[in-house]
Amino acid sequence: MPAVAESKAQATLERLFDLLPARLDADARLTGERFGTMRFATGRIHQPQFESATGLSLRVYEGGRLGTATTDEFTKEGLRRLIEQARSLARVAPPEERFPGFPSAPDRRARAVPFSRPTASITPERLGDLASRAIEKANEKVKGARVSGAFHAGSEWIAVANSAGLRGFTQRSVAQASVLIERPEADPPVSGWSELADWDASRIDPEKLSLDAAGKVARRAPESIAAGSYRVVLGPCAVSELISSLGYLGFSGHGEQEGWSCLKSERGKAAFPSSVDLRDDGTSERSLPQGIDYEGSPKRPTPLIDSGVVGDAVTDLVTAGRLGRSPSGHGLPPESPWGDFGPIPTQLLLGAGDASVDELVKETRQGILVNRFHYVRVVHPGRAVLTGMTRDGTYRIEKGEVVAPVCNLRFTESILSTLKSVELVGKEARRFSDERGFVSVTCPAILAGSFTFTSSTLF
């Protein structure tokens, strides 16, 4: 977003604050996004779209009560209606007595974070070219394959202001891509998957992505193996699923305050091997960087698991007040469905080790190599038990070598047990995110000593 548009965003916020009654405590976010998607299946782009949207949310703190309203109508009348809606909600709200109020200025300056203007302003033609190159390479590499995937790119900007004088602005560029190569005619069918996210679209090489996915496609029929507990090498994509779940099950401010966090009794303890190191860092160029949160607090490196020792849950203004802490810079849009989860880490970084994938496999000796999980859901939040399926490249490891593809397996396992059994951590980290880069996880592969598969499927 050019600087002139940034100042226009701040001007809209100023117009809103000019209309607010004197001494009414409030904060507001004006956000804008522009994203393109080229989704492809059966070897053709079939769902291409470009979208843009702006939205304004106002949160008032009046009479010790909070109310939030949003609009995309920026006329004087629209802003007046927004104020009235937020105040009317606050009037009937239960009291929020521990709310600390809106900060006048952050206690630290927001760091400048990397941002790619070409990614933010990507054209349909450029995005179409990336998708087409991925399809072409996949078809060249696996003859007769069925190729699917998607390329997404764009940006979000966030302007924040509050009645105590805080003013903040950040922008986030996002590119996310995936390629699936299937051989559906094989019996059972086989497939391979590769995925990557970056804040700079030019660093995602579509041909490389297809080559990576092609390398995961089994060359012979998968065999069924018995459910049970196995040593596993979890590839980075599989690890990212577990880590993002741990983010909200273990480090949500709400989970901490309400007592359901799976790590509530582990804070400050060495619960995991020292090779497990997890932090949240919106300032890192290895994440999808964002300078401030949706309340204007600057992002900063936040240790979550420090060499195996469990750190604190993250907070926003509301949960910080309820927990008697300072906000950690993890405020989300108060009006979004994520608001119900409360603050969660959104730029997760799992520290890399020094093992190559070959070394992980060799050390496993006998076990399973998992490329990716599918449909992961929480079975028991307090114990962080998850279930899900393996997908797109699951292999058996014998005598320290990958020997055969296996039919997909269902796991039902606690993330805590998995992390406690980590023996080795891979050296190559990979970055993953949802298509809009709201939550990113950068992580390597791991070798876990025990992982429970509870059933298998037919392919």
Next chain:
Amino acid sequence: MEELVRAGLAAAEKAGALYADVRVIAPQRYEHLAVRNGEATALTYSSRSGLGVRVRTRGSWGFATASGVEAATVRDAARLAVRVARAAEGPKAPALPVTSEPGPSNGRYQSRMKLDPFEIPREEKLALLTDAERALHVAAEVKNGHTSFQAWEEVKWFGSSEGVHYRSRIVHVGAGADATAISGGDVQRRSFPNSFGGDYGQAGFEFVRSLDLVGNAEKTGREAVALLNAPPCPASTTTIVLASDQLALQVHESVGHAVELDRILAWEAGFAGTSWVAADDIGKLTYGSPAMNIRADASEPGGLGTFGWDDEGTPARSTPIVKSGKLVGVLSSKETASRVGLSESGGTARAEGFHRAPLVRMTNVNLEAGDASMDELLEGVADGIFFSTNRSWSIDDKRLNFQFGCEVGRRILKGELGPMVRNPIYSGMTPEFWRSMDLVGDESTWHLWGLPNCGKGQPVQSAHVGHGAPVARFRNVSVRGG
């Protein structure tokens, strides 16, 4: 707004589109009130408006969206949609097939309701939630009480270059309560009337009042506490009876998604997955037992999947999907239907708001009632498990291997409901499971549930769908404690 729609269609045609449709949504309103332990977790109101233009060139679709409802905006979006389609189609793209359907079809659709939920004073809504939330706290072990109310309104103007023009106003509401009991490291939750925030319908505030959250809160709290001391669900292969709320989700995951024609055609392979069902299975495949009858009905009164026309202008339809256990139909759009030789769309192309393109989605996918009473469903079960209220759900990418966890299980002993068991899980494979359904409950056990959180597509869309389901019995199912 009609003029805006026509301006968008004209701009798309001028830019070279062979077909276009324009959806203007103004307003799209949402209210969410939620209380947890006496404090607000959500008190939000949102009002947005915007438009989406979808075009078809010779070889591709294109879709573009924007906030705001000005003529310049719709013209820009139309031109961008054509540019997007051209960037996607490539030089040798074959022509896109679509069904050719009789038209035009014009009119209005409006949700039926007695009490507009947006007109009910917020004081009344909040009082209901705070009273119910307070009543959940029946014991010290109830660490978290939570109640919520949600309402959605979408006023839509649709027009297509095929001459379909309609206007609709659809209102959905829902509410629920849940209690989380925590003790000794265990966490147990009970929800009323269902998990996922309760139950939802296309109705007014009378729907929320009818739930009687306050009157049911104490029982919900007591059950959460009781679960802490209940024995774990025993592991076995046994007879299970699924409550209507859980069976609705079973239908959703293992039938509804599996019969979406875009999944069958592998268009969702890169994200949600494909299906174990093939297009040429229609009319041939034995999906389940003869007791299984499923229909996708977009005209079911009060359903979250009920509408006048879908988002490509096809009128609401009621399509048989499974008849006496045989697969007889699928969920489809104009393009997907055409690709498998169907003469018309099933009318299930739906989009979330103005900023997403229509996809094949569920409407109200209902398992029809049988004729067994609740007593008859339990009769003859020497030792089984009754499962109620979903807690976790997962299924593979072809919709075969599934595992569901429920909030509560009850032993069935000698034909009668016995004591509670905690963390009950059942799992299976879709065809074997449905073929093992030997008895289906009658109308008295049937309920139309609303699910407001069905995720699909890239960028992901959250659809509101309905599922009517009775209570039903299944044999030889693998169960255990989680």
